[in-house]
Amino acid sequence: MQTQNANLYSGWRLLLAGGQMLFVAFGSLVLVPLITGLDPSVALFTAGLGTLIFQFTTKRSIPVFLASSFAFIAPIIFAVETWGKAATMGALFCAGLVYVVLSALVALRGPGFLHRLLPPVVTGPIIMVIGLGLAPVAVNMALGKTGDASAQLFPYADAIMVSMPALLTTLLVATFAKGIFRLVPILAGVAVGYALAAFNGMVDYSAVSASSWISLPGFVMPEFVPAAILFMLPVAIAPAIEHVGDVLAIGSVTGKDYVQKPGLHRTLLGDGLATSAASLFGGPPNTTYSEVTGAVMLTKAFNPVVMTWAAVFAILLAFIAKFGALLQTIPTPVMGGIMILLFGSIAGVGMNILIKGRVDLSAQRNLVIVAVTMVFGIGGMSIGSSDWHLQGVSLCGIVAIALNLLLPHPDESNDLHEEQEIVEDMVDHARH
Template identity: 40%
Template sequence: MATKQNNAIYDLYDKPPFFTWLGLSLQHLFSMFGATVLVPLLVGLNPGVALFTSGVGTLLHLLITRGKVPAYMGSSFAFIIPMASLMKTIGYPAVAQGIISVGLVYLIVAFIITFTGTAWIDAIFPAEVVGPIIMVIGLSLASSAASSATTVNGKYDWKIFVVALITLLATIAFNMFLRGFLGLLPILLGIIFGYVVALLFGLVDLSPIAAAHWFQLPDYETFIGKDGFKFYPAAILSMAPLALVTLSEHLGHLMVLSKITGHDFFANPGLKRTLTGDGTASVVAGLIGGPAVTSYGENIGVMQLSRVYSVWVIGGAAFFAITFSFIGKLSALISTIPGAVTGGVGFMLYGVIAAAGLQVIVDNKVDYSQKRNLMIAAPILVVGIGDFHLQLGAQVNFSGVAIATLLGIVLNLILPKIAASEK
């Protein structure tokens, strides 16, 4: 799936020196924090629980994959609509049952793969499909980054634009000109620099930090309501099908990780273990009050930029997430990072994912003078980036990325190797 690369500063099993380890792990935490706590805020769940379950889910994923996949598990955006609807009409017990059902879908697919194997992966995901899909995963997030970097509460603000641009340029500068320990932390330094600039522009509200307690216990909930257990089949029917969306994203993220790290994760530890890890993380999240979780593109972008692929660093970020979920003021501090800063850094993080897809195409010498390759890449890119999505009712929504992935698979399987006009 991927060729071995020797450009890693810290490879998969390398354990950095202690203080370097802390800095690198904090960099991952800061990169994913905003998105992870945004989901529960939009849905009506407790952000502290979401942070806790992201850390626990990541550690479980590392354990189940035998410490072989540097993937961070954060709150999934794919389930926002049904979760928000269920929270409003029924409450968390229904949401929890839906989240647990999503995790069970992953576990069932992993069980099937145990018997069918994964040889089919290479057949349906050649370079001419993988490259464009990876590009779509990064570029489909571009509009989200641009919105964060230009608007606040839906209104355009030139100060947001300036802070985002300064944050982006600072992150680029830190990447290009810093050496040694600081050279490993360009994203973290970019966020800190952007935060200071945002303070100077008056874009940061510090009141949540003052109001937060130093120690606070996350508000855990379960699938059992106050009046006892009730079964909610509608919750399962509205959320379980969306696992097909996140399954395709799981495959895409695993492709990106395999490419940038030079380790074939489809072969070792295997798709059955990565799916089991992801599914188990969601089941546990549903049991204690968190949202469904999935691997995060932000953290993949951090690895691509820093060339640090160590599972020790990912594990350290998970430890910090769990710890910070109990320290109210630290959680509040990170939650005050404005969208201008996360958007500015997002331009870099999402862009390097897209560049990794381009590198797949270049390395495998995909020939776009052949019509077949063009007919596969063109719709994948436009459908995915344009978010040509399928919505079934008010709750089921298949994203453009998922549709693009399925379309690429189908086209690769049915199109002839040579177009009739080229014979």
Template identity: 40%
Template sequence: MQKQNEMTAIYNVRELGAGKTLVLGAQHTFAMFGATVLVPLLTGLNVSTTLLCAGLGTLLFHFITGGKVPAFLGSSFAFLGGFGIVAPMLADESGNLTVPNTEMLPYACGGVVAAGLLYLVMSGLITAFGVRRIMRFFPPVVTGPIIIAIGLILAPSAINNCSSDWVLALIALGTVVVCNIWGKGMVKILPILIGVVVSYVAALIMGRVDFAAIASADWFGIPLSTSAMAKFDISAILTIMPIALATMMEHIGDIAAISATTGKNYIRAPGLNRTLLGDGLATSLAGFLGGPANTTYGENTGVLALTRIYDPLVMRIAACFAILMSFCPKLGAAINTIPAAIVGGISFILYGMISAIGVRNVVENKVDFTNSRNLIIAAVILVSALGFNSAYPNGLPLYQSAELTISLSGLAIAAILGIVMNAVLPGNDYEFDNTEKGEQGLNMKV
């Protein structure tokens, strides 16, 4: 691959031959794997279903966007907060939160379906009114604090899992830090996967891994279960749907990053409305099948930058590999043998990074917090998200009867208040600009 880096960018991978094309596709599967399978470990969802949804979602995204955008759609971490509220992991015999909440997970998936439909609404609004007019309602002063709150809400569960074995947790955490700071090439791109592997080897040496589940698992199986498919509850929908407001902004940033990497403005063509539509339909499909929400993956964008091979075909090949892997239950059983402490060590930094991304969102967009308007909006969002989540862990009840309960989570309340205050308070000077900027693909500014 080093030789390839010295060559010019390749937009048609077929000129390399079928063998190399398949290898490049497998490399993208490897890049997405660690983060994608971590989400079901943190939520209790099925690993095989998650891999299937990632593959199908990616292929659907490419179909909607005309096969023009080299993006892979894997599991979204932003929705972990919603899953933690609607379907929190249950305690095992040792008190660790490792038991999937199978009763409530389908309702959380129903919320994911609704969140994906919100993408469709945004796509339609952009088509009708233009991207700049719509984006004024979702500036970084709103989306940034929401992302910060998501990570902070998840923090206690990371500590709970770490407490089961702090040695393993710190090995996982330290490996991720070392790979991310001092790693080169693929090591720097895959810190989470390497962190899991290194700490898992340590767990093997320490005798902390139980292989019983692997032996009893089949080599082949259908990665879908009707009992795990989406069910719908208004409270779960109101809890999870607002998270899409933050992930849509994440989507825009990811498409901007891919544009800058390849030198093509995908926000202009095929258009942000079509990329949002593809991402939203992929998310709704995943939720309906019992999987986590999908999102465009930065890990695969990193591989694009490393290899300078920008043909979207390699992403579709990676999607096909993910689908094939989903039909092997033994693989899912092996992943589920990862000790809770390792999951805690990885999520320790991962949840913090979610909040840090929110901080970066407001910093890079130069949000002026000396402006009282911006300070008030951010303060209300953070206190609402964290305060209501603490005081009402099952959501603030709005209506309750024997047949129906309607409640709003702290995240939902924070998102609603942030959007309304941004629209009502004077001084909204945010401007989204997607004009051409040379070979960088696009320019976004305040």
């Protein structure tokens, strides 16, 4: 069956399928830089570059596409405001190295090591904090304000008339659409919101007119500031675990065990190198895209060369300056409306991790870890001095891991047995 699929996607069909995969990933890919203030053209370039690096590291054996990670949105916004873009890029470069370290540990101790270090009781609340901590940013932007509500960019009435239809379109497409259209809810929401904004005179095309057709993206060289690095390092914890789930998911779609071959250590290494490489150019961190995995399942495009072409198309688009300028004309309320659903969905993923991991919150140990992690994250707890401090996802990651390691288990033997069962279930799921 897989041989037939490989033959189906050959020659010119590979190019067409590659363009389709980029289309599926496009909405999420450019949304992250637009939210965080980075250059969407650079994000396109680094998504293509990161995908090629991942393919090289994994011997081009997995049909996945890497692009902008949502887990880093809040830390990037805070880091850019505090230390600037260059220092943020240096911090993200080091965050990518966390994946490299994890990949080495997985190679030495096996894939079950990650679950023992970062069980659901740790990763679940961290991911929930990522989504819920961004809720005020989404609402402020939907109301026509800046993310921190420091300024009103558009009148309230105009903002609501754009943001709510964008939100409604996104959730309707995600829920009711069929086939390939179900995989592009963000793109559909942006299209409807943008059309309404343009009709209401909320779009300024002056930057598009002033830009040239072809030019280099606005690359940013990294600077290495210790405070920014220490802030960003723990953020890599949640997306690293998410990466494991993505690898298992694409394995279940293609019927191959990627945990064993090319190995989870290679996939983590590829993701980490892609993230570090992106930061060298000023792009957001990369992660494997679930939307593209869904497209692979729908189209049966199992040939990894499809993703090679998607990466090439992304890199080529990055050099079309007018296209990048057009992306930056998307009004704030359009993005805000979509972000309401998006960030809520991230929180839902964290909740689902707790449920699937069978985390018993009636056990005081688990309740303490989840409660402290979430209140620290959502409440804005900060620890440190004015020169250096931890807060947000970074602080939550360290606190959750520390509590999990330090607090005693009620029954150590039962916990270890349950942990072993979950790891075995993960491997079985990847194989079947």
